[in-house]
Amino acid sequence: MRRIIVAILSLFFCVSAHAASIISDTEIESVIGELIAPITAAANIPHANIRIVDDDNFNAFAMGGTDIYIYTGLLTRVRTPNALRAVVAHELGHTIGGHMAQMSARMETEMKRTMIIQALGVGLMLAGGNPSLGAGALVGASGIARQSMLSFSRDEERVADNMGFDLMVRAGYNPNGFIDVFNQMNDMTAVIESKINPNAINHPLTSERLKNMREKLATGDIKNKKFKSDDAGTVRRYDMVRAKLVGYLDTDSRIKTLYPNSDKSDAAIYARAIANMRFGNLNGAAVGTRTLIARNPKNPYFYELLGDLEYRFGHYDDAIAAYTRATELRPNSPMVDVAHALVLVERRADGDISRAIELCKRAILHDESPIAYWVLARAYGSDDGRADWAMAEYYRMQNKPDKSREYARRAKSRLKPDSPEYIKSDDILKTTK
Ligand SMILES: [Zn+2]
Structure with a gap:
């Protein structure tokens, strides 16, 4: 029986114990960001960070006031934008309700410490030096996250649902998105839940939450609202x-x-x-x-895919043309810049290396990622102390402080003390341990 209850609770509320990583992808982040912007604005969080967790559980949570974590297992199953908004509104309901106040600082530190950022496309296909697919990293964080998620009580869940409902209304979106989500959860858990005595657990059953939302939707001012x-x-x-x-x-x-x-x-x-x-x-x-x-x-992401594909074929010129087109159609696509830079580093025609360095720096400025530093290090080449600095940053982001310090020290021994990379390497040595 205990096992069954735990299985139910793990839907929507808890972080699984197995490893996960954060997916960095320009298309996914921008589309999801745009979809939920009205909800975060209604919650007075104008600059929310969306983090996509590579994990097949049906789960999402908000942390630290501005960070919203959404699992791929939820995104691939929630079929409409409005249902996704309901999920986010519920999680922000916990934030507004102060349900995680005690845990959040510790959790957030732990989460960020163990976070691995992974790129799709070229990032996924890099063989050999495969920089981003570290995985295994969130195990520590999940333990803590799970404790906290599970500690939401029946009352807290109801408050979060109600606050989420109000956020949806305030943002002008139909709170019936909740019905879609709960129906979906019901499909996954109904058989198990039917065997549970609701009074035996300190957590609301999906059927209970569904009923609450249906009642709220049936009230006059909601029914008649446009x-x-x-x-x-x-x-x-x-x-x-x-x-x-x-x-x-x-x-x-x-x-x-x-x-x-x-x-x-x-x-x-x-x-x-x-x-x-x-x-x-x-x-x-x-x-x-x-x-x-x-x-x-005019869709930049199809050209991004074409670039990845041409790179796989070994057609560097075509890959570069595709990435160039993707960037024309959507400037500020850091992951496209990194993929583009990688192909330039491999092609090595006149001017390719300096262009690759430029692209990596632009990507890092916009949204730093381990893969951007990794490609930057390859662009500088092993004879250049700046490559050591880039690898120090890469390992810093991969949560490997020992390796990071080793490269930072090497960078300092090879670079001029007034160079920016020397100073940044010094910063790494001062701030990591
Ligand atoms: Zn909740």
């Missing part, structure tokens, strides 16, 4: 994000179930093209990618 609805473009962008995640992270069989060959939508073609690339069917991936580009010549 809410915003998502336009076709918004729904489409969210579908593409979900397809991308499934294509990059899911098993072959789940990809085939969710996006069968008979499905000719852009989302399905996107998921299958990515999966084909992942599983080595480059020609299949190329056909899909070209179809997507023919249908949507």
